[in-house]
Amino acid sequence: MLTRLLACTIAFAAPLAALAQTPPQVSPAVEASAPLEARIGELAQILAGKGDYDAYFAPAFRSQIPKEKFAQINAQIAATAGPMIRIESITPRTPWVADVTIGFRDAIGTVRISVAATEPHQVDGLLFSGLTPRVADMGSVRAAIAALPGRTGFALARLADGAPQMLLADHGDTPLAIGSAFKLVILAELVRAVNAGERRWGDMVTLDGGPLPGGQYMNVPAGTKVTLRELAQKMISISDNSATDILLKHLGRDRVEAMLAVVGIADPKGMTPFPGTLEIFKLKGVPGLADRYLALDPAGRRQFLDGEVARTPIAAISPTLFRDGKPVRIEQLEWFATPTDLIRVMDWLRRNSAAGPGAEVRAILGLNPGIPQPAAAKWKWAGYKGGSEPGVMHMTLLLEGKDGSWYALSSSWNNPAAPVEDVRFAGLVGRAAELAAPQP
Structure with missing residues (x-):
């Protein structure tokens, strides 16, 4: 289990x-x-x-x-x-x-x-x-998102040469838990390194057999080799947690943290220190770890992750964690960012994938468009990353119009008191993406 x-x-x-x-x-x-x-x-x-x-x-x-x-x-x-x-x-x-x-x-x-x-x-x-x-206009979509229980944020921006031009925003600057959307920052560090010539998409990573969260690489033998491209594809398209933690370890927590300000996260404290997925599982699922971690300053938390959390075996995680679907400390133990932060992250990825080695990232982001086909069909191209856990739902889209214009849409829903309705939220964001498409 x-x-x-x-x-x-x-x-x-x-x-x-x-x-x-x-x-x-x-x-x-x-x-x-x-x-x-x-x-x-x-x-x-x-x-x-x-x-x-x-x-x-x-x-x-x-x-x-x-x-x-x-x-x-x-x-x-x-x-x-x-x-x-x-x-x-x-x-x-x-x-x-x-x-x-x-x-x-x-x-x-x-x-x-x-x-x-x-x-x-x-x-x-x-x-x-x-x-x-079946909602007719963007105002109705925004009202429906705002009416969801808990806290929500929504933002839509036009992207061009300068800073993103915010077109619509409801609590767009409110930090919220974003689930697996944090993986966009790891992707950004990989893109930076590839564009700088420090790494190549085809570089091989040799797995060391160390403990990993669930995913395609959890039980593969030590010595298995996998390319950076494949790890990035799995991390983004199917949100593979094992691929994520392999990349985070390989690229380095410090380098990924250094990208937070670069890609436009206004308050990097919401993801500093930058935890991996297995570390979050341990903090949420091993009695006593979370309280000791949260009592520390950022430097102490980093040492705690590298020390006591790293030494804690996976078997110590409560087998009932998340089983009842109830949120677990989502206001304290998560990755936090605003919808406008994630728009800036997607804009950084867009600008750094226009040409050269970094162009590969558009293929990676486009593997799973994240929205229904009728909504995606309104656009020339759609890239996506979302995230969820009990009480958390997040969706961020990078969208190219059929007229060549670029947009980004980002929305979060947090409810620490109850599970969120993934289907309802995804439907509303998909409809927003459909309505936001520029007319050809």
Whole structure:
């Protein structure tokens, strides 16, 4: 359980954001197979909780998302979108994969469904790429975000040659917990080093077998080699915590901290010292560590991370950490920044990826656009990083208009008293991105 916990938390791993990477190319002649059409026809019953879950989904899917978890996700969707009304469109990607647009009472959902090509043709993939609320204008989106329980911040800016031009902001300068969006600062240090010729994307990192949080590199043997490019891709596109901590250690905590002011974090104290994901898990999940850490000044905290926290084994983390979904000290133990801070970070990445070796970062940021396809289709290109843990949700987008103009949008939601509704928040931010697109 602990392994799974560390793999999923603070990684923005909600199903709506897990729609990942580059979709398969679509041939004009692609038609959905009969089994795919049949499974799509059964989808309404499954979403209503009335279908045969075990017969509909393949064993591998059920092992990752048990029926109880699926029911929780469905409840979130229903609370945000209301009841399903109809399937509005089906776009086959292959005979066995399709993008489905679903009409709910209060929102439009986009789902990618994949069906096994062999009998009994069970569904082996069902990923919500987002819900777009049926709200007509940006004012309604901003009002809905501001009305969420807890604290929120929102900012939209036009990016050009000078400082970002803030177009809209609601509590845009309020520091809030940002979850895995802190990984953008690690990415920025890597971009700086690559552009300076100190490192190359293809440089190999040899893993030492040391303890890592959950992710693709958690259990690989010592001596395994992986490129900086691959680590950065995994850190950003799927928010892999193990890749993150490998990069932080390899690049150096001090160098990453030095980038905070460079990329535009107005008050670096919110991320100084700069903790890794496993360090945060230990501080939150090992009794006594947090109180001793928080009583120290920044220099003392850095020594504490490098000493006592580093020596504390993963097994000491409470196996019940986050199990109940309740927030854990999100106002004290997190990475803190404002929406306008994150806009400046994205602008720094944009300007330092216009040409040269740093241009690779645009491909990395674009692997997971973070918003539903209808919203992303309004833009020429979308780059994204978000973050979440119980009580925390954050989304930041770098967007290129079809007219060549650039924008950044950033929003956070913190509620120390209760879990946040990931689906609702992501839908609102996705709708804001759709409405913000410049007219061609």
